[in-house]
Amino acid sequence: MSTMMSDQFKIAQQVVNAIRDHGFQAYIVGGAVRDSILRRDVYDIDIATSAYPEQIQEIFKKVIPTGIDHGTVLVRYHGTSFEVTTFRTETGYSDFRRPDAVNFVTDLAEDLARRDFTMNAIAMDQSLQLIDPYQGKLDIKNKIIRTVGNAQERFLEDPLRMMRAIRFQSQLGFKLDNEALHAIHDNRKWLEKIAVERIAIEWEKTLKGPYFNEAKQNLFRVNLANHLPVISEHIYIQQALKSLTSSLPSFAAFITYMHLKVSDIAISSWTNKWKLSNQIKKDSKLLVQLIQDYTKEPLKWVLYRLPEDLIEDFSTLCLLFQNDPINKEDIVAIKKSLIIKKRRELAINGKDIISFFPDRQTGSWIQNMLLETEKAVVSEIIKNDKNDIREWLQYDN
Template identity: 45%
Template sequence: MLTNPFHHARYIIDKIEEHGHQAYFVGGCVRDLLLNNDIKDIDIATSAKPELIQDIFDKVIPVGIEHGTVIVHHQGISYEVTTFRLDGSYSDERHPDSVQFIDRIDEDLARRDFTMNALAMDKHGKIIDLYGGKRDLQAHIIRTVGDGVKRFKEDPLRIIRALRFTSQLGFSIETDTLKAMKTLKAKIEHLAVERLYQEMERFFAGKYVDKGMYYLKDLNIHQYLPVFKSHPHIVYQFPQPVMPLNSFAEVITVLHLLEPEISVQSWVKGWKASNQIKRKANLLVDTILQYKKNGLDRWLVYQLPAQYDEAFLRIIHYILGDQIIDTNTIHLIREELAIHSKKELAVNGHDILKMFPNKKAGPWVQRLLNQIERLIVTEQLKNHKEKIKEWIKCNPPGIN
């Protein structure tokens, strides 16, 4: 029986069929339905060419129209709709040099990576399974569709995808598929870092990442990954069992804590991570080092954004084995803070400059505000303007 996400997406299939074409739910959404997992993105394959899809629907984005793929927006949800196709050769080991649009779902399924992803389902819930995908799902096995060497030559990223699926699903890799991965693993080094990043972030977040890490080490895949290839020993330093990390910022934080000589910046640069990831990783590193030195105090909680609480706890539980602190402990400390940001200080830079009318503005003002901020957070000074002014008079700043 179809679940709600499929009922909502059925509109797309109905509209395509009204124009005389076939359309099916395909790939990961069918796999996740059979596994009783949450349905995320719903993809649709069809015999209709992309130009017709653009005519049928009002809101269409031609994201990969040369390969038959468009995005259809319907009631606030996006659906990837791709025309049945046969792929030509893969000279760039990523995209086929040419595609041939076809009208048969069976030939379309033959080009897919793994049997569990080579599944299609019609709008009534009938499954099309030509390569034993349901059998492999039941056996918890990852197996390529057809010849593994051919599949991985077409796109070596599929090697990393296999590892990612072991991490997410806890499945084992079928013997011939594993052999093909060993044969072609060196090709990983030539993949775009951005593509590796997307897969490896999901790999480290997987519920069964410990199993994924077993395969990564067994195949020596890390010797072809950015930064890891220069420091291959680091994968053996993860505390056992390896625990899920929900963002790449958490991954970088843990890796830096395991090997402080490799800076956060080195990981960020090597993996072409965003500035946002860099900021989060640096903040997590700083707060965790503070925690190791002083424990969970007011100043640490003040510096830790509430949205990072779970990440902070995951890492100290994993790296330090400290299971005592929980989100409630942090929340209680945060509630008791006198201020929650510098904006709440009872004085500002203008107030300080008025106290020293003969002094020019400069870095000393910010240094003084920082000092006051910390004293108030740690309850050594009240956040009242007169109290702060009294303290400043007793502790005049060094001005330079």
């Protein structure tokens, strides 16, 4: 395991050893172990331990009690955060989200038994040796998504795991084993019991996955698509989703794609029913407008209005909707070459326009003329010079 010894893992080892030095068991667990086996980047490392949260608080100086009732605290160590959770078992999920009862245990095997998939039920000790009671490493090698124990029980405990299975397929390109597929099909209706915000997080991760198309096919195969907001309500939306074969960089890009395919469904309908932020609504509306303007307006004017954080979304959507798409590198180059980057860089403002036309009463025409000037400067129809702009507005426009 030495090849995957990143600085983060070295610090995690120190945390594990510090806990062990106080007489407790401690292991690296979960996605970090899975991703290290896959040689994928590891961003967060979780640690499971026989120590109780109060005992962890005595061992480390900086401990944040993020979920202490469920045995979880956040340990800050050498500038890095680690979620440390006491070994536990869980019983009852009456709200389909959190266990009705959490019982702390002292056995790692019992803790691993409560996890969703075998690839996530692998632990790593202080020497980076694997503890793998459910053959998760073999399933990773064979690229199989398999539940820990009975699939029906795992998905009933937390129906969101059905979306997680689809998401992992999109991210990793693994196949779901037949038992998992059948169990998702049998329990799909319970997804509607899950808070839509939690589903949205999994769906966005699914959209971004390099194997999105394969995962999407399973989404329809097990009829899980019929239990997703908006998607379940319209046959045309389902047809549009089936036509999407490539991944998308964000939820806003997805809504844009779907709206351009089925414009009858308002963007606000998507954001309201998925309980998304106003920023996603704003980004979606802007992306729709820019994609529609791509062949109608000067390219520099289109890209001038494109925020930096939506460049990837825009370039991806261009590939899907335009005959002559533009790539990210060209977008960045053109944006860098623009005469102005923001309206405040214009050589004039609203007061100047009023002074150019002293006989006119103030009104909305001022903002309209300012916008017209901004577009002309960006499109290099006129220079960004006060006198040139005044002459253009007074005589040529």
